[in-house]
Amino acid sequence: MADPVAVLGVGMHPWGKWGRSFVEYGVAAARAALADAGIEWKDVQFVAGGDTIRNGYPGYVAAATFAQALGWTGVDVTSTYGACATGAQAIDVARARILAGLCDVALVVGADTTPKGFFAPAGGDRPSDPDWLRFRLLGATNPIYFGLYARRRMEVFGATAEDFARVKVKNSRHGLANPNARYRKAVSLDEVMASPVVSDPLRLLDICATSDGGAAVVLTSMEFARRHAANPVTIAAVSTVTPCFPNTIIEMPNFSTDSAAAVAAPEVPFKDSIARRVYESAGVAPEDLDLAEVYDLSTALELDWYENIGIAKPGGAEKLLRDGETTLGGRIPVNASGGLACFGEAIPAQAISQLCELTWQLRGQAAGRQVEGARLGLAVNQGLFGHGSAVLAKR
Amino acid sequence: MAESKARVPAIEGWFRMDGSAPCLLGVRCRACGTVYFPRESFCRNPGCGHGELEETQLSRRGRLWSWTDNRYAPPPPFVAKQPFEPYTIAAVELGAEKMVVLGQVASGVDASAFRVGQEMELVLDALFEDDTNEYVIWKWRPVAA
Numbered sequence: 001m002a003d004p005v006a007v008l009g010v011g012m013h014p015w016g017k018w019g020r021s022f023v024e025y026g027v028a029a030a031r032a033a034l035a036d037a038g039i040e041w042k043d044v045q046f047v048a049g050g051d052t053i054r055n056g057y058p059g060y061v062a063a064a065t066f067a068q069a070l071g072w073t074g075v076d077v078t079s080t081y082g083a084c085a086t087g088a089q090a091i092d093v094a095r096a097r098i099l100a101g102l103c104d105v106a107l108v109v110g111a112d113t114t115p116k117g118f119f120a121p122a123g124g125d126r127p128s129d130p131d132w133l134r135f136r137l138l139g140a141t142n143p144i145y146f147g148l149y150a151r152r153r154m155e156v157f158g159a160t161a162e163d164f165a166r167v168k169v170k171n172s173r174h175g176l177a178n179p180n181a182r183y184r185k186a187v188s189l190d191e192v193m194a195s196p197v198v199s200d201p202l203r204l205l206d207i208c209a210t211s212d213g214g215a216a217v218v219l220t221s222m223e224f225a226r227r228h229a230a231n232p233v234t235i236a237a238v239s240t241v242t243p244c245f246p247n248t249i250i251e252m253p254n255f256s257t258d259s260a261a262a263v264a265a266p267e268v269p270f271k272d273s274i275a276r277r278v279y280e281s282a283g284v285a286p287e288d289l290d291l292a293e294v295y296d297l298s299t300a301l302e303l304d305w306y307e308n309i310g311i312a313k314p315g316g317a318e319k320l321l322r323d324g325e326t327t328l329g330g331r332i333p334v335n336a337s338g339g340l341a342c343f344g345e346a347i348p349a350q351a352i353s354q355l356c357e358l359t360w361q362l363r364g365q366a367a368g369r370q371v372e373g374a375r376l377g378l379a380v381n382q383g384l385f386g387h388g389s390a391v392l393a394k395r
Numbered sequence: 396m397a398e399s400k401a402r403v404p405a406i407e408g409w410f411r412m413d414g415s416a417p418c419l420l421g422v423r424c425r426a427c428g429t430v431y432f433p434r435e436s437f438c439r440n441p442g443c444g445h446g447e448l449e450e451t452q453l454s455r456r457g458r459l460w461s462w463t464d465n466r467y468a469p470p471p472p473f474v475a476k477q478p479f480e481p482y483t484i485a486a487v488e489l490g491a492e493k494m495v496v497l498g499q500v501a502s503g504v505d506a507s508a509f510r511v512g513q514e515m516e517l518v519l520d521a522l523f524e525d526d527t528n529e530y531v532i533w534k535w536r537p538v539a540a
């Protein structure tokens with residue numbers, strides 16, 4: 001079991017379609033996190049930046065970009081990229097530096113500016129890049145993969161389009177009072193069901209948008225934190241796992257799964273292994289969780305996550321949802337923040353924003369969406385090309 | 396002059412251009428037997444890692460794992476028909492290879508009666524065309540009952 005590090009400060013720039021530079025969002029989030037921690041920028045000894053791949057060179061060297069914008073201080077930096085898992089990697093690098101005794105105070109920042117509409121591959125002809133080829137040869141957008149998973153859930157577990165819509169209804173209510181959410185409007189079941197089909201069975205309101213946004217956290221050693229806060233939220237474990245061969249579930253942006261003809265599929269499928277890693281490293285079980293933030297790229301994917309993180313048995317997610325157990329006030333609220341349904345996806349910021357939400361929840365500061373008495377929270381997501389991401393936060 | 400266009404593969408070396416019995420072309424590891432599609436240049440089985448790879452033809456039939464469709468034109472590099480025509484995408488599980496392979500569903504096939512587990516077969520069909528060529532790709536269609 002690894003030692004904890006403290007989450008001394010958190011901050012976000014609201015999600016939206018602001019059309020400004022990602023640097024502005026990152027700097028605003030960083031300043032908010034520093035203020036929340038009660039420390040100065042010059043006290044930061046390490047910056048971990050989550051890269052964005054759609055904003056030119058400054059996006060590939062995000063940590064230096066943010067450090068320069070905040071004012072060069074000679075601070076050490078590292079920039080990381082792991083698709084939607086980018087933020088968890090940045091968090092984990094900062095955490096490792098602290099646990100190794102190389103620094104006491106680290107700032108983790110991720111921010112993105114996104115184009116309108118579907119996510120398209122980065123520009124240029126790249127006929128050896130599967131992310132380019134899947135658009136060229138298949139027309140396989142991200143919603144195509146979400147649609148395949150959703151249809152599979154209906155066929156195997158008897159899920160219905162109404163079940164998927166209920167996830168959106170729940171999350172839209174959760175996000176109503178969240179000042180950082182982009183969409184703060186209660187959505188009805190009828191509204192979801194009346195929205196146009198994008199990739200059958202998923203409708204427009206089942207699929208998350210792409211957003212601009214920024215998130216930052218100040219991580220410190222426990223010793224440093226105790227001089228600044230009485231009872232800080234801590235990170236108990238982080239998961240940045242990759243799949244085990246053969247990975248037999250079709251995954252974005254691939255054309256095929258691995259073949260299990262020569263080697264049997266692993267006992268624990270990839271998505272199940274993501275949260276399992278943090279449970280094992282912190283010595284907790286899914287039953288111990290008070291809340292979870294999961295990556296609801298689609299409504300149907302949220303249901304998959306219930307099973308992947310072990311709060312429902314395979315095929316049990318719809319009942320957990322229908323019984324209201326994952327709604328605020330239920331046994332294990334999921335996406336109390338409103339989730340991607342209310343935020344839209346700002347890739348390098350997303351996993352960091354999940355930790356911001358867990359921190360506010362565990363401090364009892366999540367006004368209008370508070371999970372009463374929350375002590376242990378899980379944030380989980382997955383990035384394309386085999387990136388698992390989970391953070392377990394505790395108070 | 397559409398009838399004079401040449402039928403050429405939309406990508407070289409991924410499938411056999413054989414009108415009556417097309418199939419996907421992958422590679423198989425001589426040491427452990429793992430199959431890869433698209434081709435790999437090395438065996439990715441961590442318990443092997445040393446096998447030479449040889450070209451192999453994948454099964455032409457499999458079972459439907461899932462399907463969905465696209466009601467809106469994707470961004471480039473997809474070449475969308477004008478006006479855009481929605482298309483279905485199927486994930487098909489090949490029995491011998493124990494792998495799932497994606498493909499569009501052949502144009503004109505109605506997916507409303509699809510069921511997981513039904514048998515599908517590989518065909519060649521147009522992906523897009525320009526002034527001189529019709530670019531062909533593999534697609535899935537149900538095996539006639």
Ligand SMILES: [Zn+2]
Pocket residue numbers: 424425426427428429438439440443444445446
């Ligand atoms: Zn091998």
